[in-house]
Amino acid sequence: MRLERETLTERNTLLERKTDVVIVGGGPAGLAAAAALREKGVEDIVLLEREDRLGGVLNQCIHDGFGLERYGENYSGPEYAAFDIEKVDELGIETHCCAAVLSVTRDAGWETAAGPQRLKVLTAEPEGEGVYRSKAVIAATGCRERTRGAIEIPGSRPAGIYTAGEAQSFLNLHDLLPGKRIVIVGSGDIGLIMARRLTLEGAEVVCVVEKESVPGGLQRNIVQCLEDFGIPLHLNAEIRKVYGKDRVTGVDIEQTVQFETHSWHCSCDTLITSVGLIPENEILQTEGPGLFVVGNARYVHDLVDQVSQEGIDAAGEAVSYLNSLEMDAGWKSGGNGTVGDGERNGSEKCGCGINRESFSIERLKSVREAKKRELAARKREAAAQNAWENHLTGNAGQKELTCILCPNGCRIGQDLSGARCDKGRRYAREELVEKRRVLTTSVKVEGGDLPLVSVRTDRRIPKDCFKQAMEEICAMTLDAPVKRGQTVCEDLAGTGARVVATKDVVPGTETRQTENH
Numbered sequence: 001m002r003l004e005r006e007t008l009t010e011r012n013t014l015l016e017r018k019t020d021v022v023i024v025g026g027g028p029a030g031l032a033a034a035a036a037l038r039e040k041g042v043e044d045i046v047l048l049e050r051e052d053r054l055g056g057v058l059n060q061c062i063h064d065g066f067g068l069e070r071y072g073e074n075y076s077g078p079e080y081a082a083f084d085i086e087k088v089d090e091l092g093i094e095t096h097c098c099a100a101v102l103s104v105t106r107d108a109g110w111e112t113a114a115g116p117q118r119l120k121v122l123t124a125e126p127e128g129e130g131v132y133r134s135k136a137v138i139a140a141t142g143c144r145e146r147t148r149g150a151i152e153i154p155g156s157r158p159a160g161i162y163t164a165g166e167a168q169s170f171l172n173l174h175d176l177l178p179g180k181r182i183v184i185v186g187s188g189d190i191g192l193i194m195a196r197r198l199t200l201e202g203a204e205v206v207c208v209v210e211k212e213s214v215p216g217g218l219q220r221n222i223v224q225c226l227e228d229f230g231i232p233l234h235l236n237a238e239i240r241k242v243y244g245k246d247r248v249t250g251v252d253i254e255q256t257v258q259f260e261t262h263s264w265h266c267s268c269d270t271l272i273t274s275v276g277l278i279p280e281n282e283i284l285q286t287e288g289p290g291l292f293v294v295g296n297a298r299y300v301h302d303l304v305d306q307v308s309q310e311g312i313d314a315a316g317e318a319v320s321y322l323n324s325l326e327m328d329a330g331w332k333s334g335g336n337g338t339v340g341d342g343e344r345n346g347s348e349k350c351g352c353g354i355n356r357e358s359f360s361i362e363r364l365k366s367v368r369e370a371k372k373r374e375l376a377a378r379k380r381e382a383a384a385q386n387a388w389e390n391h392l393t394g395n396a397g398q399k400e401l402t403c404i405l406c407p408n409g410c411r412i413g414q415d416l417s418g419a420r421c422d423k424g425r426r427y428a429r430e431e432l433v434e435k436r437r438v439l440t441t442s443v444k445v446e447g448g449d450l451p452l453v454s455v456r457t458d459r460r461i462p463k464d465c466f467k468q469a470m471e472e473i474c475a476m477t478l479d480a481p482v483k484r485g486q487t488v489c490e491d492l493a494g495t496g497a498r499v500v501a502t503k504d505v506v507p508g509t510e511t512r513q514t515e516n517h
Contacts, residue, residue, distance in 0.1 A: 191274020
């Protein structure tokens, strides 16, 4: 629910507001925290999002794989976000889009009866600058990508170099194909997913270059994004030089295999980097009680389900903190001196792993580095285990496959050994006969606030039908409005699968800049 600006005091374009909780970021962590706070009885909540719509990065993640832990189902990014957005709207929570938070500090000029300073949130909004003075702040600011500069690739600086997220936004939100012949640097999950997406849209992904000895993304993405399309993955390899004046024309690649170094030149017109993410928490210019950092703003998570759960946990801790303020001040709220149904249990540690009395950026960095070391160790162990299992498989002459239904990526043999669940066993039986995948892509929209609507098939279809399926989808054009769940096609490429929209597109003035489907 977006409240009218009359609820704020306007003072020379400076908007001031006093509230209980400010949530910074309208992505999965922020949305989950907002809903959980309201359900625990907190009424005065403001959620601030810098983009023009809620959902965060999920809006451009049109692939599936979301919600497996939280809902037990396989959804696309826009579908996953829609569940929380609808809940926030139903609960009547105040949200402001196009509200960029500039800083979170403390303001000695605003004190509660008990004495602690309020947190001061400075924003830049269409109506002018805003100041929110809040008892608690939940920072769900997410993360940002490392750029070419972070990995110091030598060579010229031509056009045609993008991060994987930028390429994803171009293609999935704005109908812009970033290039025709593409090299991807780094094997992070978004880079792998974009390799598949670009291939489906007609681009040629020449290869993926990874400097480590093991891939950076989930094994299931290696299978369904690279192996399915025959895209080479070069491990222990790096880009040594970029060529081109106005536009990228090629790169030099160097790879070390068994202590021998091989180099070659690869012609391309686009270079996409997928070399890691950095928690975005620079706006936090204070520390201590009342500030809760959650989701990818703490450290980068593998799954969005984990990010949402941290938002829910942080809401519980925020309620306990608010209760402690009211009890210390002797306030009475509802006759029992508490806000909502949160319990003050004396615990100093927040559910998101941060001691709320000693929060510091240094501690966040320590937690993040420990998590990175843990993930690296897990990847090395998984790679060693896969190598050993492949060795045994080769000796036994048994065909093995990797299950792609969940992040576990179980290695399953022909006798179905290795599967941890019935879904995995069913998947293996089907896969050994015929490869089937859920197809996620987009359809052009006329007269909408977006030029595209993301879609997916309602079931897995034979991978051999993808080419015909994409031809049929590319020939489609829908008229706005389009509703999430709307059937776009009843029988795609003769597979019997329906194509359904995974987000809403309302009438608007957005115009498509190029046709590349």
